[in-house]
Amino acid sequence: MDKQPQAAPPAGAAPLDILILAAGLGTRMRSATAKVLHELGGRPLIAHVCRTASALQKEQRPVYVVVGHQAEEVKRAVNEELGEGGAVFITQAEQRGTGDAVFAARDALAAANSTLLVLSGDVPLVRAETLGALVHQHRTHRGRGAAVTLLAVRLEDPTGYGRVIRDEEGRFLRIVEQKDATAEERQLNEINAGIYCFETRLLFPALERVKPENAQGEFYLTDVPGILRADGEDVSVYVHTDAREVSGINTRAELAEFERILRLRTLRSLMLNGGVTVIDPQHTYVSPDAQIGRDTVIYPNVHIEGRTTLGEGCRVGPGTRITNSRVGNGVHVKDHCVIVDSEIGDNCEVGPFAHLRMNARMEESAHVGNFVEVKKSRLGSRTKAMHLSYLGDAEIGERTNIGAGTVTCNYDGRQKHPTHIGDDVKIGSDTMLVAPVRVGSRSVTGAGSVVTEDVPSDTLVAGVPARVKKQLPREAGDEGPEGKDKEEVTTVAPGE
Ligand code: UD1
Ligand code: CA
Numbered sequence: 001m002d003k004q005p006q007a008a009p010p011a012g013a014a015p016l017d018i019l020i021l022a023a024g025l026g027t028r029m030r031s032a033t034a035k036v037l038h039e040l041g042g043r044p045l046i047a048h049v050c051r052t053a054s055a056l057q058k059e060q061r062p063v064y065v066v067v068g069h070q071a072e073e074v075k076r077a078v079n080e081e082l083g084e085g086g087a088v089f090i091t092q093a094e095q096r097g098t099g100d101a102v103f104a105a106r107d108a109l110a111a112a113n114s115t116l117l118v119l120s121g122d123v124p125l126v127r128a129e130t131l132g133a134l135v136h137q138h139r140t141h142r143g144r145g146a147a148v149t150l151l152a153v154r155l156e157d158p159t160g161y162g163r164v165i166r167d168e169e170g171r172f173l174r175i176v177e178q179k180d181a182t183a184e185e186r187q188l189n190e191i192n193a194g195i196y197c198f199e200t201r202l203l204f205p206a207l208e209r210v211k212p213e214n215a216q217g218e219f220y221l222t223d224v225p226g227i228l229r230a231d232g233e234d235v236s237v238y239v240h241t242d243a244r245e246v247s248g249i250n251t252r253a254e255l256a257e258f259e260r261i262l263r264l265r266t267l268r269s270l271m272l273n274g275g276v277t278v279i280d281p282q283h284t285y286v287s288p289d290a291q292i293g294r295d296t297v298i299y300p301n302v303h304i305e306g307r308t309t310l311g312e313g314c315r316v317g318p319g320t321r322i323t324n325s326r327v328g329n330g331v332h333v334k335d336h337c338v339i340v341d342s343e344i345g346d347n348c349e350v351g352p353f354a355h356l357r358m359n360a361r362m363e364e365s366a367h368v369g370n371f372v373e374v375k376k377s378r379l380g381s382r383t384k385a386m387h388l389s390y391l392g393d394a395e396i397g398e399r400t401n402i403g404a405g406t407v408t409c410n411y412d413g414r415q416k417h418p419t420h421i422g423d424d425v426k427i428g429s430d431t432m433l434v435a436p437v438r439v440g441s442r443s444v445t446g447a448g449s450v451v452t453e454d455v456p457s458d459t460l461v462a463g464v465p466a467r468v469k470k471q472l473p474r475e476a477g478d479e480g481p482e483g484k485d486k487e488e489v490t491t492v493a494p495g496e
Helices: 045-056 071-082 098-103 128-143 200-208 223-230 252-272
Strands: 016-021 063-067 087-091 115-120 148-154 163-166 172-176 190-199 235-240 303-305 321-323 338-340 355-357 367-375 384-392 394-396 407-409 419-421 432-434 437-439 459-462 467-471
Touching (some): 016 098, 045 063, 098 200, 115 128, 115 200, 128 148, 128 235, 172 223, 432 437
Parallel strands (some): 148 235, 321 338, 367 384, 394 419
Antiparallel strands (some): 115 190
């Protein structure tokens, strides 16, 4: 974990409010979806900023979010991150610029005697620590605090950003937007990151004086520091060194670049701190919210998404995707599996080409082989389904063998029905289990059986529809986990 950010106000300092601007369309994305909803590391941009803001807000005050374009969807994304009621939403009716966006929060904030930290919804990687340092500089500037402190950074290529203009002595004068800058000003490479601390009582009167007299006809928040400076107020500039961290995303090309940075950062931490082997980091995709145990080996083209957890000493073969699932220790997931919302116990084997979904559960040492789909079903410990099967809505006991081509016929066109299979059962190859149906422990179905009625324990059934052929003697060896060798493909012939 990062060091805890130092945002608690020093004695006597105004409390901190946080306002996130997220009402814009993001024209440069060329998308029908609002920019702040585009995903980075599997989460919307706005969710990243919200998480950072809430890490910083230690005073039980809400985080304010200005919404406008696709407001409902943006609110949903915020609520998903902060919880219902975790944010207070401000509506900016028309997107008339960043100054107008902050002005929309006037009723909510102008009377608060607070320090207002303004963040952009499109600057997702800024760290709470950096913001804490910005707030600290703002509050301690010249021993009495500044009217506004802006976060600036030097860029090799400052194109598109607002430039920080200083006088001969290096004191802040104003911010000039790219589109309004002279050729000379465009040469300056100190840029405004769009992250500021304002004294609320000074901010709103200054905002009232902002006019949309500029190349874009917008109300620029960036005019406020210049206005305050001209009034003789103290303007402070916090110059940050990590340009990447504080730069915004305006285009899909930048989004892809950030994705790469975040991804490599996640993998590096897994390798250096987590003891995970990543064979080819250039072609491995692990969510920043995933957890992976040490000595686990990840092959190329693996995607580990969402809040997946993987235990220690696992192997995940090439081309596999695991989403929001829990995987125990010592599990081998072979090539090209898709595992979604499922749970896999210790020492299980899965794949190649297996599909687990909708709360599929495999208990310890269970095996699922190639072209097996498991949906909303539980496989008990040491149970095996090695080839070409569909197991849906099924409860399967321990040490049972599911023969090749077995299908739980769980859907009658209207409803899904359950299948129950006991312990130490041998389901013959190509058995159709017409649900709802139960197969008792230690029973056997012949190859090609169509099981339409419940099968008691210790019984051999076969045929279409399956009929009882004989009672099976209970052998001592059948009970223990170390019982008879389990043939992978059960070959009892129909009618045997
Ligand atoms: C802004 C700054 C620029 C700075 C850059 C850093 C202004 C005028 N310019 O430019 O100096 O270098 O950020 O990334 O502020 N938004 C609203 N309502 C609006 C317009 C924008 O909520 O009416 C939100 C957007 O959703 C976005 C943020 O404000 O999250 C920034 O807006 P954007 O249009 O991206 O500003 P830039 O042109 O990048
Ligand atoms: Ca921007």
